[in-house]
Amino acid sequence: MKINDYEVPEGLFYTKEHTWIKVEDDKCRVGITDYAQKALHEVVFVELPNVDSKVEHMKPAGTLESVKAVSDFFSPVSGDIIEVNTSLPDNPERVNETPYGDGWVAIIKPSNLDQELSALMDANKYGDFLKTIIEQK
C-alpha cells in the first residue's frame, strides 16, 4: 500500500523508528522504510553492525548518514547478526533506491521473535502511524 508518497509493503513489520523486518523462515531481514530513506534523503554513508555481534530490540545497530544528517539504525528485534549487506558501504544510494530490496541492512537470527514481533506494527498500523506524522507536519 501507499501512504502519500511512501511505500508500505504488506507482509513486513515496522517500528516507530521507521525500520522494517521481514521474517524469512528462522531468520529476519531488516532495513529502513521508504519514509526513513526519504527523510534522510541522499544516503552517503552506511556503517553496518558487525557479523556475529548481538543486537537488541529497538537499540542502535549501525548508522546511516546523509550529507547533513546522521541516523541510528534501530534493530526491530534482538538476536545475532548473521549477515550484513556488504554492498551498502560502497553503494549507499541503494538505501534510497530500493529500501525494501537491495537496500536491506542486515539478517538477524532472532532470540525472542514472537514476543518482540507483537510489539511491532503491521503494514496497516504503520500506515496509520505515518498518517499521524504527516498530519502533524
Add this chain to the structure above:
Amino acid sequence: MKYNNGVYSLTLKTQLFQYHEKNSHLVDFADFKMPLWYEGVGPECLAVRNNVGIFDISHMGRTFVSGPDAEAFLNYVTTNNVTTLRSNHAQYTLLCNSEGGIKDDLVIFKLGDSQYLVVFNAGNREKDFNWIQKNSKDYKVELKEASNETAMISIQGPKALATVQKLTTTNLSETIRFDCMFAEISGKECILSRTGYTGEDGVEISIMNASVNDPSKAVELWEDILKAGKDYKIKPCGLGARDVLRLEAGMCLYGNDITESTNPSEARLGFVVKVDKGNFIGKEAIIRKKEDGIKIKRVGLRVIGKGIPRAKCKIIKNSENIGTITSGTYSPLLNLGIAMGYVPIEHSNEGNKVSIEVHGKLIDAEIVGFPFYDPKIYGVKRNS
C-alpha cells in the same frame, strides 16, 4: 519573540519563504525557517561547482553606516583597515570583543564616501547591531538597520556572472572580485557585489526597498534569475549546500569554527587583523596573545577511507585527544568526509596523519590545506 511580517512570532521568514515552503525541505536556522535543500544537497553543490546556483541569503543582517565619522568608527569596531578600502569595493573583516575573541565575521561594502553597508551573520543580527550601536557613541555616524527592508540573493558558480549579466546593463566583465556598486538588476534598485561564501566566483545582490511585508520585488528577481540561468542549468540551493560549499572552500562558519573565545590568529584569520592601524576593540588582547604565542590552529582534515566527521568529534594522535572538530561533512564533489578543527601547532603540519573519533570508532584522516578541492579545477582561481 521576533517581530516579522507584522506579527510577533518565534520563527522569522524571509521575503522568499513562500517559494521555499513550496519547493524545499525546510529547516530552522537562526530563528528563521530556511530551505535545507530543494533537489538535494549533492546535486545543488555540484550545480555551483560546475554551473550556477542561487541562494536566498535574506536572513543575513544588513546595516547601513554613514556619516562623517563612518570610516573612523568602522576602523574602531572592526579589525581590518577600512582606510585602505576604496569606494565600490568590499572587505572581509571581524568584529572582536575586548579580549580579542571573535564576535562575528562580516563583509563591509564601501558604497561611496562615508557610506557603507555592513553584512552580518544571520544568527548575530541583533547581537552585532547592539554591539556596534553601543560603541558608536563617540562617533558622528548614523546606523540604519535594514535587514527587514532589503532582501539578499546570492548567485554562485562559473556561470553566475553570465546569468546576472542578462539582467543588468552594468558590465560585470569590468568588475573584479570584491567590487560592489549600486546597479539596476531586472529593473530593481540593488547593491551588487562580486562576493560569496562558496569559493566560486559569483554575485551577491541586496535588493533595496524589498520589505518582508511586501516581498514582490524579491520574488520577481528570484524568478527572473532562475529564468536567466535556465540555459546554464541553474539550481536553487539550500543551506545544506551552502554549508558544504563553504567548508569545501575552507571558510569559517560563525558559531562552529569561530566563537567569542576564538582568537583570530588561531582561526588563521590574522590576515584581516591590522594591528598597525589605529586603536580598535580587541587590539591589545590580540597583540598580547601573539606575544604569548599562538598554541592551537584551525586546520583542514580529509578522511582517508570512509566515515563522516561531524562537529564535536575528537581528534586523536598517538592515543591522545589533541583537538576537536568544529565542522564536518560529506563532500559530494570529492566523495569523502572533510572537516575543520583545532589542533596544537606542533600537530598542524599538512600531511600529518591523525584519527577522528566518529560514533565511538577511530577513522584515519590527514591534515590538509584549504581549499579541499583542486584550485586549478574548481573555485575562483580555476584555469578557465
